[in-house]
Amino acid sequence: MTALVAPNRSIVESLVRQSLFREIGREQPATPAPTLVVNSSARHMHISPENLELLFGKGAELTVHKWLYQEGQFAAQQTVTLIGPRKRIIPNLRILGPCRNLTQIELAITDSIQLGIDVPLRMSGDIEGTPGGYVMGPKGLLEMKHGIIRAARHVHMSPSDAKFHNVKHLDKITLKVDSKGCRTRFDDLIVRVDSSFKLEVHIDTDEANACDLEHATKVELLKS
Template sequence: MLNDALIRLVAKRVMEKVNEYNTFKIPVGVSNRHVHVSQKDLETLFGKGCQLTKKSDLKQPGQYACNETVTVRGPKGEFEGVRILGPVRKQSQIEISKTDSFRLGVRPAIRESGDLEGTPGLEMIGPNGTVSLHQGAIIALRHIHMRPEQAAALGIKDKDLVEVETFGERHGVFGDVLIRVSEDYHLEMHVDLDEANACALNNNDYVMIRKK
């Protein structure tokens, strides 16, 4: 009888952990270097009247990878074939990793997307012209997109910072993960290549928000 009770207790604890994991788990999207462009800069790069053309949809609704690519050049080096993500934005932005910054020769800050004040600039080179940005290069702050009902279920809100646990061969914990909440979002955590490689993460792996 004692063994039966112990087995039931263990099974209960296991199911509690499974349910907790299913509640708090978040799919991962690994973000390689990429650029966002304004319509003005797009036309400088590719010609007057140019419109972005879709290569494939991204998980976030309305976001997509474009067929168009540019060369990103810094004081020390460059990357060719850097993909543009659509749609166009009000201001151009270049998102790179810390490792990328060494090759380019810049020292970008870790910022939320769109927070560009005081960031270094880089050149974007297209088939029709070059855009020299005086600011706009960032290392994206790791973040999680989610809908309001998901945030409510987890007891968190927009702009909160949480801890996220990874699993597998290189188990780890990410701190200061920004929560971004909107009706327009699809549940997904975004990390760059440096962060993904540090914890052996791939696209569509799962991580879990840690309860405090």
């Protein structure tokens, strides 16, 4: 990749532009919006190291199936079966890595209907008072007392992206998606700011289908 050895072309262009504007004594035009990535999160599980060992055996570790957009995050090769009331199940529920302190399952509304439970809308990590279920792995059965949620739609941002959009951590913002012949707005997107984050919106599969994200021609963040 040339970008690794030569200066990035857009940086060079921006330097040339800056010096041109200096010479002709004009203000630089407004910075362009940072590139926005919108991804849908399919149903998945986050797991603690203890629960991973319970389900996959002593010394078990997550292995990478596919790297995700956020640095260090991955879909693991390991999957489990989620068992709801009245023996309804969701098979092949994928675990996301790395391990966390907290075991949590994130479902879309369609998944919760399949499972036969009501799933409350929560921020990731806020699982008090949420329903639980049984999780079956190759080496054991885990009883989750609670931890099944529908994850609130959110956007990951670095501090500089947050500054550009004039928002702060836990503010709400709106996502606009233009797709084939229809435009959809998602309000109440929760802003999550961290210096390790890349600019990325996470919506669930129901939301992605509702706006036909697959065929989106333009995505945009608007101040709520």
